[in-house]
Amino acid sequence: MTAAIHVADLRKRFHSTQALDGVSLDIQPGEFFGLLGPNGAGKTTLISILAGLARADAGEARVMGHDVVRDYRQARRALGVVPQELVHDPFFNVRETLRIQSGYFGLRNNDDWIDEIMHHLDLTPHAGKNTQALSGGMKRRLLVAQALVHRPPVIVLDEPTAGVDVDLRRSLWAFVSRLNREGHTVLLTTHYLEEAEALCGRVAMLKAGRVVALDATRNLLKLTNEHCAQLRLDTAPPADWQARLQTGADGDWRFSFGDYAELETLLAGLRAAGVQVKEMHLQEPDLEDVFTDIMKRA
Amino acid sequence: MSGFTALFHKEMLRFWKVAVQTVVAPVVTALLYLLIFSHVLEAHVEVYPGVSYTAFLVPGLVMMSMLQNAFSNSSSSLIQSKMQGNIVFVLLPPLSYMEFFLAYLWAAVIRGLVVGLGVWAVTLGFASPQHLPHPGWLLANALLACGMLGALGIVAGIWAEKYDQLAAFQNFLILPLTFLSGVFYSIHSLPPFWEAVSHFNPVFYLIDGFRYAFVGHSDADPWFGLLVSTGCFVAISALTLILLRSGYKLRH
Numbered sequence A: 001m002t003a004a005i006h007v008a009d010l011r012k013r014f015h016s017t018q019a020l021d022g023v024s025l026d027i028q029p030g031e032f033f034g035l036l037g038p039n040g041a042g043k044t045t046l047i048s049i050l051a052g053l054a055r056a057d058a059g060e061a062r063v064m065g066h067d068v069v070r071d072y073r074q075a076r077r078a079l080g081v082v083p084q085e086l087v088h089d090p091f092f093n094v095r096e097t098l099r100i101q102s103g104y105f106g107l108r109n110n111d112d113w114i115d116e117i118m119h120h121l122d123l124t125p126h127a128g129k130n131t132q133a134l135s136g137g138m139k140r141r142l143l144v145a146q147a148l149v150h151r152p153p154v155i156v157l158d159e160p161t162a163g164v165d166v167d168l169r170r171s172l173w174a175f176v177s178r179l180n181r182e183g184h185t186v187l188l189t190t191h192y193l194e195e196a197e198a199l200c201g202r203v204a205m206l207k208a209g210r211v212v213a214l215d216a217t218r219n220l221l222k223l224t225n226e227h228c229a230q231l232r233l234d235t236a237p238p239a240d241w242q243a244r245l246q247t248g249a250d251g252d253w254r255f256s257f258g259d260y261a262e263l264e265t266l267l268a269g270l271r272a273a274g275v276q277v278k279e280m281h282l283q284e285p286d287l288e289d290v291f292t293d294i295m296k297r298a
Numbered sequence B: 001m002s003g004f005t006a007l008f009h010k011e012m013l014r015f016w017k018v019a020v021q022t023v024v025a026p027v028v029t030a031l032l033y034l035l036i037f038s039h040v041l042e043a044h045v046e047v048y049p050g051v052s053y054t055a056f057l058v059p060g061l062v063m064m065s066m067l068q069n070a071f072s073n074s075s076s077s078l079i080q081s082k083m084q085g086n087i088v089f090v091l092l093p094p095l096s097y098m099e100f101f102l103a104y105l106w107a108a109v110i111r112g113l114v115v116g117l118g119v120w121a122v123t124l125g126f127a128s129p130q131h132l133p134h135p136g137w138l139l140a141n142a143l144l145a146c147g148m149l150g151a152l153g154i155v156a157g158i159w160a161e162k163y164d165q166l167a168a169f170q171n172f173l174i175l176p177l178t179f180l181s182g183v184f185y186s187i188h189s190l191p192p193f194w195e196a197v198s199h200f201n202p203v204f205y206l207i208d209g210f211r212y213a214f215v216g217h218s219d220a221d222p223w224f225g226l227l228v229s230t231g232c233f234v235a236i237s238a239l240t241l242i243l244l245r246s247g248y249k250l251r252h
């Protein structure tokens, strides 16, 4: 099967910065793929190369099997990109913007689809508004709509929820998830790790232009066995346990463990010492822990 | 070429939506030049025998307005898109560099022609309705002028990273080339050195050939002028296409 996105040993340098230092990735059609990494990791650069906004120094990039340089027309037709920057063209209103964008892809009578996208992104009431009069959230929706005018099989969103209110995040994710269920491949970069955890089937972590982790989200979550129990006790724990526990400002005790057997031993020890557990909360490991872990090690 | 149609249409809308700035204002400016210069010089200057100064000036002003507005259309559209970041909207779709070039070029040509027609129309009230001895030269020079400066505007718009760089391009290149090309005077009235220098200014041939269409007199051979102008247009277009193809300053 042809990969939706195929990237092999991609390299890109800006002056003294090696933005991409040999990145290889394959994203299969229908995947919801997350690209994570701290600021400056090279996420936007990778997307720019896929979109033809930047040219790689070396390596290969394909979208739906089309080389992004040699077959740039087919590659760009297959790709819908929501750029990271919140840009708009102040000369036009929402509907005009979408019609013009359709025209660039050779689509003339695209109003039915434009109406449908506007409807799903709650842009319909703003159709006649000049883009300059839109709020930040509405501008972001318009960018999403623009990326979809040509019904691209592959959708790339570069930090689409940065600085966006909770409502928009929710409705945007509902919409993007729907597109994914309908068969679109989605590549998402985000800072919100819980977002990636909830949405992405697979995740790549990028650091300084290199892939430092690449796996199914659930496998990555297994990588870290850092569970944490937060306990409220009636008295101080016995001296031999105090080394394994940390106290917080709230007077609670935190116990980090890899295996639930360790927690059982702790509870048995407390019971034997006559210490009563008033409250207990368990925290499961999340992508954030994995991310922090991997970034530290890489 | 369907992407071309859309981009051309968008570029046309862009200037037409603000026609007061992009069409009416330059027509008013040209009218002011005409009022001042023809008032001051009409009685004193006769450049060609039997041709009043106003009749001499009008084609120069029409040409100057076309040159400046064709340049301004493509260059300001590009620099604005770059500064605002919405240039990505035209970089992401599958437009070829030729479609990109032709769309910006034709919109610039149309803006130049519309402004030129406007200037001509308002000046008709001042110079007695002219008969055109050589209408073919009018069209050829008008198209070449708008094409040349429209293409140069694309180059400037791609090259400039800030508005003041574009302003420098305009003030130190376009303005001297147009003002020192015989809009207001015949280059034969210049000292010999400056007259010789004028012959290296491609804009001089555009104005000279354009004026030839109106008054039937020219300082240089209009056929030679046509050759120079065509050569310049082809050269600037080739440069523009090379820049666009390489992605210079547009695609990192």
Ligand SMILES: Nc1ncnc2c1ncn2[C@@H]1O[C@H](COP(=O)(O)OP(=O)(O)O)[C@@H](O)[C@H]1O
Binding pocket: A014, A015, A017, A018, A019, A037, A038, A039, A040, A041, A042, A043, A044, A045, A046, B252
């Ligand atoms: N146009 C550019 N010119 C110079 N340096 C750049 C440019 N684009 C990106 N970089 C540098 O490349 C690195 C990767 O940037 P980017 O891909 O934007 O990271 P991310 O999107 O992961 O935050 C950064 O160090 C950034 O400063």
Ligand SMILES: [Mg+2]
Binding pocket: A043, A044, A045, A084, A158, A159
């Ligand atoms: Mg980025």
